[in-house]
Amino acid sequence: MKYFFIKQGKKETMENYFRKFLVLRGQANKVDFQQTLTKAFLNSTPFIKLKSKKRRKFIIYKIHPVDTQWARRKALGSFSKTIKEQKNKNFYSSLEKEFELLQAGKSNIQLQRDEYHRIALKSAPYKWRKVSINLNKSKN
Numbered sequence: 001m002k003y004f005f006i007k008q009g010k011k012e013t014m015e016n017y018f019r020k021f022l023v024l025r026g027q028a029n030k031v032d033f034q035q036t037l038t039k040a041f042l043n044s045t046p047f048i049k050l051k052s053k054k055r056r057k058f059i060i061y062k063i064h065p066v067d068t069q070w071a072r073r074k075a076l077g078s079f080s081k082t083i084k085e086q087k088n089k090n091f092y093s094s095l096e097k098e099f100e101l102l103q104a105g106k107s108n109i110q111l112q113r114d115e116y117h118r119i120a121l122k123s124a125p126y127k128w129r130k131v132s133i134n135l136n137k138s139k140n
Contacts, residue, residue: 025096
């Protein structure tokens with residue numbers, strides 16, 4: 001994760017920031033960080049891959065199976081972009097805030113991922129949508 005935050009080759013500085021963040025979080029006696037990290041990761045990872053083709057003024061999407069490395073890079077890239085865009089200059093508080101929002105499911109990262117999934121559902125073949133509707137009805 002730290003490699004997505006490195007600027008101008010300052011790897012050691014970023015490693016120290018993350019080390020200090022983990023120490024401060026451990027001293028605060030908050031919820032288990034492993035559980036928080038897995039929930040945040042699941043809430044930000046896309047589960048499908050879309051490839052787009054432009055036909056005149058229309059965009060045609062094709063759904064492809066997702067590669068786990070690609071999904072991790074996409075999730076970590078959007079996470080780091082969100083942290084970098086925050087106006088709060090304190091790295092620790094912005095990182096903690098974003099983890100809390102992702103765990104709760106209220107982050108902009110998760111909203112972007114859900115929008116990505118909605119586009120995929122619209123572009124899915126009719127038979128796939130029919131199966132997903134039947135699965136949703138059987139759960140309720």
